[in-house]
Amino acid sequence: MKISRITARAGKWLSEDGPHRQIVVSSRVRLARNLRDKPFPGWAKKAERIEVLKSVREAVESLAIMDEPIAENLEALSPLEKQVLVERHLISREHAAKGVGSAVVMNGSQTLSFMINEEDHLRMQAISSGLQLEKGFTLLDAADTELEPMLDFAYHARLGYLTACPTNVGTGMRASAMLHLPALVMSDQMNKVINSVNKIGLAVRGLHGEGSEAMGNLFQVSNQTTLGETELDIIERLNKVILSVIEHEQNARAVLLERKAITLLDQIGRAYGVMSHAHSISSKEALNLLSVIKLGVDLGLFPEAHRLPVDALFIETQPAHLQKGAQAQKMTAEERDSLRAALIRAKLGDVPEPDIAKIAIRASNTPKNDE
Numbered sequence: 001m002k003i004s005r006i007t008a009r010a011g012k013w014l015s016e017d018g019p020h021r022q023i024v025v026s027s028r029v030r031l032a033r034n035l036r037d038k039p040f041p042g043w044a045k046k047a048e049r050i051e052v053l054k055s056v057r058e059a060v061e062s063l064a065i066m067d068e069p070i071a072e073n074l075e076a077l078s079p080l081e082k083q084v085l086v087e088r089h090l091i092s093r094e095h096a097a098k099g100v101g102s103a104v105v106m107n108g109s110q111t112l113s114f115m116i117n118e119e120d121h122l123r124m125q126a127i128s129s130g131l132q133l134e135k136g137f138t139l140l141d142a143a144d145t146e147l148e149p150m151l152d153f154a155y156h157a158r159l160g161y162l163t164a165c166p167t168n169v170g171t172g173m174r175a176s177a178m179l180h181l182p183a184l185v186m187s188d189q190m191n192k193v194i195n196s197v198n199k200i201g202l203a204v205r206g207l208h209g210e211g212s213e214a215m216g217n218l219f220q221v222s223n224q225t226t227l228g229e230t231e232l233d234i235i236e237r238l239n240k241v242i243l244s245v246i247e248h249e250q251n252a253r254a255v256l257l258e259r260k261a262i263t264l265l266d267q268i269g270r271a272y273g274v275m276s277h278a279h280s281i282s283s284k285e286a287l288n289l290l291s292v293i294k295l296g297v298d299l300g301l302f303p304e305a306h307r308l309p310v311d312a313l314f315i316e317t318q319p320a321h322l323q324k325g326a327q328a329q330k331m332t333a334e335e336r337d338s339l340r341a342a343l344i345r346a347k348l349g350d351v352p353e354p355d356i357a358k359i360a361i362r363a364s365n366t367p368k369n370d371e
Contacts, residue, residue: 005070007084007324010312011110011127018130022298023246025178025218025311028089029136029235030125031144032163032172036154040164041102041117049101049117056122059150060105060114063143071105074098083320089127091115112139119164120172122151131242133175133235141231160227170227175235177242182217182295183252186267190219193248201225202241216287216314221245253299257359265359268296272354275344280337286317286344293348301354309347317343 013026034040038052053073061069074082074095082096091104095118102117115123124143126136147153154162161172168174184190194204203224206214221242223234256264271292275281281289294310296302302310315321317340323331326339 005108006088006090006106006110007321010308010315011088013111013127013129014311014315015308016129018128018132020243020246021130023180023249024131024242025129025180026089027128027131027133027136027177028125028175029133029140030123030174031140032120032161032168032174033122033124033144033147033151034154034162034164035121036152038121038154041098041119041121042164044101044117046101052121053101053103053116056116056151057103057105059147060116060122060124062150063146065112065139065143066105066107068108069105070108072103073100074102074104075100080320080323084324087315087318087320092118092123094118095123112143120168122147131177131239131246133177133239134232137173137175137231137235167224168226170225171229171231171234173226173231173234174222175238176220176222177238179219179221179242179245179249180217180291180294181219181245181249182291183256184249185217186256186264187252189248189252193245194219197221197241197245200241202238215284217291218287218314253295257299261359265354265356267292268299268301268354272296272348272351275348276351277345278341280334281317281341281344282333282337283317283319283340286340287314290314290317296354299359301356301359302351306348306351309351313344313347316347 018024035052035056038044039048041049041052044052057071060066061071082091085091085104086093086096088110090106090110090113092115095102095104095115098117102115104116105114106112111127113125115125124140126139128135156162160170163169163172181190181193184193197204201224203222205220205222206218221238223238226234229237271289275289275293290310290313293302297304297307297310316325319336322336322339322343331339
């Protein structure tokens with residue numbers, strides 16, 4: 001299967017450095033497009049979906065930016081392979097539920113993916129490391145411009161691009177950033193931040209988007225409306241909010257170092273101890289413990305060289321990745337938990353114990369706030 005080219009290595013967005021990388025794990029920009037005079041996928045008959053798939057897939061595979069594209073019709077993928085793509089954020093959970101008449105086209109570096117016949121005829125997305133929303137939009141804007149002569153997109157002079165869901169009408173763009181916010185969670189400030197962000201028309205969601213849980217202290221911040229603003233206006237507003245959230249997280253980390261250094265060190269030490277010696281770890285527990293280890297890397301308690309292996313474990317320890325890597329019959333939850341623990345022990349085997357002195361030094365150098 002071509003999909004093995006994807007699972008064989010980490011995505012470029014995960015392995016590369018980027019602005020504000022310690023807190024912003026990744027940036028994603030998505031454009032939704034539909035063909036004129038064709039029923040939306042949810043209303044289309046099988047023959048109509050197949051017809052749309054053929055024309056859209058051919059156009060996408062011919063794009064100049066898609067060097068050696070990897071394309072698969074979804075009915076050719078097993079449920080496990082689809083779930084692997086979901087865990088890598090290359091397709092949505094909704095798209096994974098599709099079959100005949102739907103497809104995905106990706107580039108080898110896993111920074112671009114095109115979902116065909118998901119909720120819309122075409123959803124194209126770009127993923128970058130760190131806070132790089134403009135980079136993602138520039139790539140998709142070029143792809144969109146190249147596709148327009150080949151595909152007659154549904155467009156209204158007043159409303160903009162027409163989409164299956166009214167909330168996407170207009171630019172059809174959703175931009176988001178995946179943020180790692182352990183200090184805000186530890187200091188019980190996360191709900192306040194979520195409420196503030198919601199009040200200004202943005203959304204905060206979990207690891208896999210709408211309706212998903214914020215495991216591993218990972219949160220997606222995205223725009224909610226696409227009508228009445230240009231793409232660059234949306235990105236500029238989102239950037240400002242994300243930079244503000246980054247500042248709040250940095251301040252929360254400083255306060256934890258100043259006032260709760262022992263508690264912070266205890267959590268990092270316990271996470272290190274459990275992950276180094278446990279023989280059974282659930283997916284949720286692994287993500288939450290990895291979040292604490294990741295914070296330890298950010299604070300200098302672990303060598304910087306271990307950042308990438310820790311980040312990679314956020315994906316490698318997910319259920320479908322474990323099952324795919326095992327190349328065995330379907331495992332039970334208990335078998336997955338055991339394999340997950342073994343993988344973590346192996347990957348963290350050369351990670352030294354947390355450097356306690358770094359916490360003491362940082363805490364002593366943190367300016368005290370007058371109360």
